[in-house]
Amino acid sequence: MITQWLWADARLQVPNLSVALVALLLALSTSIGVGGMVEGFRNTFTGWLDQRLAAEVYVRTDSEGQAQQVTQWLAGTPNVTAVLPSARAATQLEGVPIELRGFQVHSTYVDHWPLLSEAPQVWQAIESESAVMINEQLARQLALNLGDSIALQGMQQREFTILAIFSDYGNPKGQVMMSLDTLYHNWPDAERGSFALRVEPSQIDGLISALKETFGFTGTQVLEQQAVKRYSLQLFERTFAATQALNLLVLAIAAIALFSSLLTLSNMRLTQVAPIWACGVSRRHLVLIELLRLLALALITALLAIPLGLIISYCLVNVINIRAFGWALPWQMFPHQWFYLTLAALVSAGLAALIPILKLHFCSPGELLKGFRDDQ
Structure with a gap:
């Protein structure tokens, strides 16, 4: 009941x-x-x-002249195993403002960069200046896919082939990545002065202190990987x-x-x-x-x-x-x-x-x- x-x-x-x-x-x-x-x-x-922050230390200089000084100084620093410069420029693709980023092809990027899709031998093609990769935002906005060719405003050569698409969370703009030489060749006025440094973990603090003391860098110009991740x-x-x-x-x-x-x-x-x-x-x-x-x-x-x-x-x-x-x-x-x-x-x-x-x-x-x- x-x-x-x-x-x-x-x-x-x-x-x-x-x-x-x-x-x-x-x-x-x-x-x-x-x-x-x-x-x-x-x-x-x-x-x-x-994946994106694979290097141990990141440096941003105030000018191209200071960037050259930093490059020379790092060349004589035994604790630095790799100096990976990068540069930036801005242009348009089909009337859409986009960012250009040039980087030095290195195992740091090859092993870690967050690619969503890629064609065979993509890194070799980028290094040979015949290919680029774009972020997901740009691919979706302009309906671009692997194998498509793009012509960027201001470029010297005729076109680039898209061979990879990468994730780029938090970036509101479309971005095209290419080799550093490709960027300098097509956009000689590209903004220089950013470096990713590979350093032994035990030497990170000493290197950061030396960079600040030698060049007067502020805390926002020399950043340690873990600090960037925490922030x-x-x-x-x-x-x-x-x-x-x-x-x-x-x-x-x-x-x-x-x-x-x-x-x-x-x-x-x-x-x-x-x-x-x-x-x-x-x-x-x-x-x-x-x-x-x-x-x-x-x-x-x-x-x-x-x-x-x-x-x-x-x-x-x-x-x-x-x-x-x-x-x-x-x-x-x-x-x-x-x-x-x-x-x-x-x-x-x-x-x-x-x-x-x-x-x-x-x-x-x-x-x-x-x-x-x-x-x-």
Whole structure:
């Protein structure tokens, strides 16, 4: 009899709690969707930083003359195993402003650069000045693919062939990368003065101190790899801190809505449970039944929120993100987030039911008898 009553009572209560349960469903699914996107971005961004920042020290000079002095000084420094200069320029492709970056082809880039797609022998072709690689933003914006030829404004040779596309998270502009000699040949006025240095880890601090002392560099002109990574990750966390706070706020609002519904229905519940109490079920068991019923509804809501949250996450990663920023992220799933959010839903439901349940627990037999008489 109790089982039949539980099932019938649960069906009776769902319409009364529908608004609060839908609010909880939306809060959980949104948290799963946004949380999955943020966590996937964090994992992808961390791996991307490890690939992009493969050198141990990065130097930016004030002028071309100072760059030559730094080059000569580094040539006589035994602790530096490789000096990798780079240069920048700006131009247009099909009327779109883009960045040009020239670099020295080296195993540091060959082994680590985050290529999304590449043609065979791409690095040899770039070094021979016949090919370039572009970032994902530019490829999507202008619908460019491997093997396509591009003609850049201001270039001396006729065209370049695209042989690789690389990920470039956080860069709002399209970028074309080519060998340093290619950049100097086509854009002699390219901005020089940036270096990536390969150094033994034990010698990093000494080299940075020597560069600052010799050339008067500031802390922003000589950067250590780990410091750049820490700053980038801190910036990432600050960027999405508001998103995480918003998720918590939405979940709290859903819990408040559930609490308000339960509190409003608490007097009605006395009338509904009075016949069961009159049949011999103790108030203690009634309280336990009420709590388990609400927790079951919260659990079902949380389970329904998981597929809806995955749909939201997929749309954010593969639709919204691409249209907003021009680059895609790998879609990932995080079951541990589902577990914690389900636990949060159960805790929220338990807290929301606390006062109504206590009201039932401490009500007098006279109040239950009154509810039973009213029901009659």
